[in-house]
Amino acid sequence: MAEHPHATLVRKGYEAFQRGDMDTLRSMMTGDCTHHVPGSHPLAGDYKGIDSILDGYYGRLHSETGGSFRVELRDVLVDGRGHAMSVHRFTADRQGKHIDESGGIVFRIVGDKMTDLDECVADMDKADDFWT
Numbered sequence: 001m002a003e004h005p006h007a008t009l010v011r012k013g014y015e016a017f018q019r020g021d022m023d024t025l026r027s028m029m030t031g032d033c034t035h036h037v038p039g040s041h042p043l044a045g046d047y048k049g050i051d052s053i054l055d056g057y058y059g060r061l062h063s064e065t066g067g068s069f070r071v072e073l074r075d076v077l078v079d080g081r082g083h084a085m086s087v088h089r090f091t092a093d094r095q096g097k098h099i100d101e102s103g104g105i106v107f108r109i110v111g112d113k114m115t116d117l118d119e120c121v122a123d124m125d126k127a128d129d130f131w132t
Helices: 005-019 022-028 050-064 124-131
Strands: 029-037 045-048 070-078 083-094 097-110 113-121
Touching (some): 005 070, 005 083
C-alpha cells in the first residue's frame, strides 16, 4: 500500500532539514506558515512566515549548537484530513550541555504545503535548560 501523501511530505521535509536544504523546505511551506516552539527559553515562540522559520528558527538551531543539532524521524501518523504528526529523536550539544530527547511536530497541511507546525517535546524542563 502506498504511503499517504501527507506522510511523504513530512518525510521529505525531515530529509531536507537534515541536509540543510532550505530551498526544498521553502517550497514545502505556505508563505504565512507558522512554526510554534514550546517552552520558556530564548528560541521558544511563534515563527511566522518562511523566512522567520528558516532563518530565525532553523538557522538559530544550527548556530546555537555549532551545527550539531540532529533529528531522527521515527514515525509519521496521518489523519487523512490535513494533519500529520511526526515522532522524532533530537540530539545537540551547546555550551557544554548535551541533549538527547524525544519530540514531535503536529503539521497542518493544505493541498501539498505545510501551513502550521506545532512542536512538542517529551521533557519541557530539559529542553528549557538546554536552550537557556
